[in-house]
Amino acid sequence: MSQTISAILDSQTSLVQAAAEALPHQFSQCTHALGHIRQAVYLCLTCAVPRGICAACSIACHTDHEQLELFPKRAFRCDCPTAALAHLCALHRTPEPENTRNAYGQNFRGAFCRCGRAYDAARERETMIQCLTCEDWFHESCLSLRERPLSRASTPEAGVPAQEVDDAASEASSNDLPPPLIRADNYDALICAACVRSIPVVRRYAGTPGALMVVRDVPGGPWSVIGREAESGANVEVETVEARKGLDTGVGEKRARSPTKGESDAPNAKRARVSPEASSSPACLAPPVNSLAQQIFDKSLSKMDGAATSSGEEDVCGEGDVFLTEGFRDRWCQCSSCLLSFETYPCLLEEEETYEPPEDPDSGLSLEELGMRALLRLPRERALDGIRAFNQMRDELMSHLRPFAQEGKEVTESDIRAFFEERMAAARGGVGESS
Incomplete structure (x- = not known):
């Protein structure tokens, strides 16, 4: 193996830059x-x-x-x-x-997701998504966003830097799989089904505009998404449960503001009106519930309680995970009842700060600059000794390489190794003689 001096210097510079980008902070x-x-x-x-x-x-x-x-x-x-x-x-x-006071969930045992599989970065083919509230990580297939890969062999992107894989969203790690039902740039946060069931206000919003859910009508059927936001002021067709079953209800197919699948279509006139004088708390402005979403939660709660589900219930299926779109914190209802539901989960109301170590002022410096800084921190006599030792090594290296230049020979790695091995052997011999 042989390299030119310029190639070695370029390689060294790129390594220093990569280290500065990977570890830009002080870890002291x-x-x-x-x-x-x-x-x-x-x-x-x-x-x-x-x-x-x-x-x-x-x-x-x-x-x-x-x-x-x-x-x-x-x-x-x-x-x-x-x-x-x-x-x-x-x-x-x-x-x-x-x-x-620390909470040690299953992640601290090396297990992740509701499937409890161990994570192996070298073999995992799926993108994993973190729940905003419990902070566990979930596979896209376990969230019903795509089919589970058949093989867990190393991904074609194994050589791609980790930050590029993360930032490129789930499509970058698809590995020839079809795109997910909900792309990473179409939502801002995930709340897993278990957390949704424990937060009443999020459960109420599930499946409504901006709170996406993945559902299917029958076991084994195709998955679809409910809760997509309709364009403001547009007439949008509404696919109701009855329409999917082929029933003629006589209900119009278009409305000025389209609720999502299963959303309660009770007219606004039937909502209870709350006078500002009658209550010090604002009226609840949460959207009408999505009936399909609530059926999923009712079924899951029935299974947890061991109760049999009614044969007359809809056959809608899904885990109950909710994907909140951008700006979800501004859309929450601010009435006292809804705010009470957020007390245990302040992260749903305000984005949290995550601690980062202080920046390292030396992270972007070259090896030469770092060496000079190290010399400046030494006492004067020791710094001078270091400079003299460096100059001596430089002169000896130049003498060692001069014959190669004169004869037009290529310098190989073994030639450089031989130079330093000779110096180390001479140093050891010198120590033995002085003793």
Whole structure:
């Protein structure tokens, strides 16, 4: 193997730039002192106890350990300096008690999604999507967005940087699969079915405009999406349950404002009118419920309770996951009843801040610049000794390479290795003679 000097320098420069982009922050401080914050969390697979460590400790304390990135987790405190881990923290040297307030879901056992499969970045073909509220990760196939790939072999995009795969949405990892029913750029956040069932106001919005759901009419039938937002002021055809079943109800096929499939079509005149004088709280402005969506939740709750479903119920199927479109926080009803439902989930009302380590001012510097900074931090005599040693090595290397230039020979990697091995052997011999 042989390379030109310019190729080696270009390669070195690109490596320095890639390192600066991948690690642009300082990792010199454990976040334990910051308390319970939303931050990137890593699971150390080498340490026997399933606990989470911060980004700084993942680099400074567990460098040689096998790790799994869990991505941001809210209200999480780094476990590295606590008694839960036998591995000593190199950044926070004061031993701390275990973090009893941390929540350790199935991700801390290496399991993800409602299917509970382990995640292998080298073999996983599917894009995974994080739930906004529980922060677990779900496969697209488990969300009924696409069929599950038949093979779990390495993806064709294995050589693509991770950030490019993530930013390119689910289509970039489709691996010759058809596009998903809901593209990543068509929604802003996912709330998994289990979380939807536990948040009454989100369950009420499910399937209404801006709260997309994937459903199908019968088991084994094609999946479709309900809750797509109609263009403002346009006459849009409405496909009702009766229309899908071929029943003639005499109801018109077009309306000025189209509800989504299954949405209650009760006229506005039948809504209860709340006078501002009669109540200090504003009237509830949540949209009429989507009947298809509610049937899904009723069936799932019946299964959880062990109750048999009525034979007269619709055969609509689906998990109940909700995909919220952009601006969903501005569309929530602000009445006291709806706001009460958000108390346990403030992330639904306001976007959370995620902690990031401070930027590293040296991350974009070249090796030469970093070397000069290191020399400036040394005492004067030691800095001068370092400069003299560098100059001596440079002169010896030039002398070693001069015959190649004179004879027109190509310098190979083995030639460079031979030079440094000779220097190391001479250094060892010198140490032996002086002793």
